[in-house]
Amino acid sequence: MTTEVRVPTLGESVTEATVATWFKKPGDAVAVDEMLCELETDKVTVEVPSPVAGTLNEIVAAEGDTVGVDALLANIAEGSTANATPAAPAPKAAPASSGGSVDVMVPTLGESVTEATVSTWFKKVGDSVAQDEMLCELETDKVSVEVPAPAAGTITEILAPEGSTVDAGGKLAVMSAGAGAAAPAPTPDAPQPTVAKTGADVEDAPSAKKAMAEAGISRDQVTGTGRDGRAMKEDVASAIAAAAAPPAPTAATPRAPVAADDASREERVKMTRLRQTIARRLKDSQNTAAMLTTYNEVDMGAVMELRNEYKDLFLKKHGVKLGFMSFFTKACVHALREVPEVNAEIDGTDIVYKNFVHMGIAAGTPTGLVVPVIRDADAMGFADIEKAIAEKGARARDGKLSMAEMQGGTFTISNGGVYGSLMSSPILNPPQSGILGMHKIQDRPMAIKGQVVIRPMMYLALSYDHRIVDGKGAVTFLVRIKEALEDPRRLLMDL
Template identity: 85%
Template sequence: MTDVKVPTLGESVTEATVATWFKKPGDSVAVDEMLCELETDKVTVEVPSPVAGTLSEIVANEGDTVGVDALLAQISEGGAAAAAPAPAAKAEKTAPAAASSDAVDVMVPTLGESVTEATVSTWFKAVGDTVAQDEMLCELETDKVSVEVPAPAAGVLSEILAPEGETVQADAKLAVIGGATASAAAPAPAAATPAASGSKDVENAPSANKILAEKGIDPASVTGTGRDGRVMKEDAMKATAAPAAPAPAAAAPRAPVSADDASREERVKMTRLRQTIARRLKDSQNTAAMLTTYNEVDMTEVMALRNEYKDLFLKKHGVKLGFMSFFTKACVHALKEVPEVNAEIDGTDVVYKNFVHMGIAAGTPTGLVVPVIREADAMSFADIEKAIAEKGARARDGKLSMAEMQGGTFTISNGGVYGSLMSSPILNPPQSGILGMHKIQDRPMAINGEVVIRPMMYLALSYDHRIVDGKGAVTFLVRVKEALEDPRRLLMDL
């Protein structure tokens, strides 16, 4: 057997949610073939097969939350288990212990954030008992909740390693099920039956179906929070704990809603990415002494320069010349003069960065992410445009790695692409500055005693007032304005 475990998820990321399994037990898999997809609060991670063989058991089902290095599945190398299922089944009947070659470990499930150990309170099965997949084996108690441990596969409980009363760690092995591969095929149709009885097109989690069947609750009446509306174990437990629909609404901290309005509402669980965005932005407001200063820039010269050279630029560099490279260059220029905007606070120290890793905020279907253009201060216009195009595409496809979103020293956010005329961007901690770009709009301007129409853009700099004074913030914006209104200054470092 080869274990399939959760890969390294990135700096500061300790858990993920199993989003989709592309294979099911009994399927043949090739080396590096995608087995499943994990979702963290920042990125989506694909898990490839480490060996060729047969997927004998899935330990972490869709919707389960797993930690780094947790066991996801097991693969029988070379497909030996799939080639001879009948003898294995026979061994289960006559001598359960002899089926150890098809043994599946029963591990302590995810206990929750900051919970590292639990106590085995009750075993519902004894050694030698036959168990079905997802049948409850034992119950664990932590200092916060009780956790039921289902059988990861059908077979015979051949060994109990943690008896009642024993304290186990979060990654401990509780028991071993023998003959798992041979008998796993039998209960599969039964697990699918409850889901088929509903009107949904997706199959609910087997553990959820078991709970609902025991309580006599129709799966179709339960709102699922899993992928594509799949009913997970947590949904089933909530449904059994509070069968009356009005009860949760009455306890929810929100204004009263009429019955007519409630029937037209839709409640959708926030994605992990959206939860992280909400938490980080609120933490930013609570931590930094955030202030915003504004200015405006006449985009005439930049637009003229872009129009003059965009075709030649595209022909030579293979990428379009946009406005972001001009703004990136202008910010790099300004950060050299006002280095505190490119710094961060670490305890009682101010850490000045002698480099610029520019974060470029990008909107995606699942939320805002900020890929980082490293060493932007050493890049050409073409290099910047290529990097922004490449990372923007990866962001929209959900393919950014954790490393590509870490280490930024300053951020640019372009709300103008959505039509925003004025806004106050929120800091991306631990950074001390973020520049907000906005819509370019023709406005009448007084220039040399005459009123002329010019393409104007409002600029907003949000900054951490703990280390950036008002003078520094205004100077930064003025330097950005000067560089954009006369791009030749960038060439001469003025």
């Protein structure tokens, strides 16, 4: 028997979506409610689960296709899925009274993310847990992912200890379903996760231990980058590659010698995956783009007066505070329409112009800089922009942003002024071609109509990719933002 997989209801006023990712391919066995594909609309990302257990026979709508509500996506031949291995979600929990075994799986990590590091286990073997109680936290290149318990029961085995690298769809632990279920005592034949111990009593990833044994290298030849200095599989690969590589050029500057007294007062902490990714992407941006920065300044008096006049009424009607970011977002949208190359990107020998604005808003968090994206900001009003900024800012600080919420941006705004920065040169967020740096509003004496007056001034900085944006376009862009902010009525009249 064949079952059709169709596009679900996408939401009010949403009539079509784009097939973003297929998690399965024809011939793959699937379980009930296992995620088959992900659809992307102009507002949300929608996951499509399998309606039955069986085998995926045919994919009708390929990745990149645009589909309407109730359109046919695929066909599934119903049947046994005993050999199916779910790719992302944890299987449905057995009834509490059954005492069955439930696997805890690695959830979907996001587009193009295939692995994560187990950073923290909140539970240990033998602990009883409630359904949806947090079991552990995974760390990817971008975000931290919490893994909830798929059912109430007891943890019987942890397969991926802290510091180990796990693949998307991999197994983290095994639970015995049922409230108060006792953890079975380990038997001699039961496989137990093995870990290597360093002199500092740090547990290495099992995959790293195996790789070291196969390569015949010792632990002291490997520099661990995992949690607390744990050796990961990729660290072993790096050590092997370093041993085979020719000596590094002597031009590299080694770390200066440190006095013994000073060394005892230092603290060495491994970079998190997020910080390593930030470092790599920023350096890649410098190495790839022909980056240049141009500056201007804007008198913020008109915006401040308008904000003070309407902020109470705005809050009462829309339930969100009126800030400066919505003015800058609207001003950038206005300027990007006139200088579209700042909203474009380079793809090989092509320039891809975007007829929409997905605005990235850089946000500092305790773990590093992230850039949540406000999609279709060019179609939003002040209130919608402020609400989106507030909601995504809170999710960023809590580490709850998904990968999808940080992808697809076409232009970025970075507000260093909230930290007191008076002037800076922001670095591009590739593959974008422009980023606007906002700075501190500071009273300065200005010459206006032959008189020296004190005005609230802000320096603006536009960093841009000179391969695609010329100096004239960059200067024009900043001038248009300056004009729009110094006379906000221009935004209403589209001037």
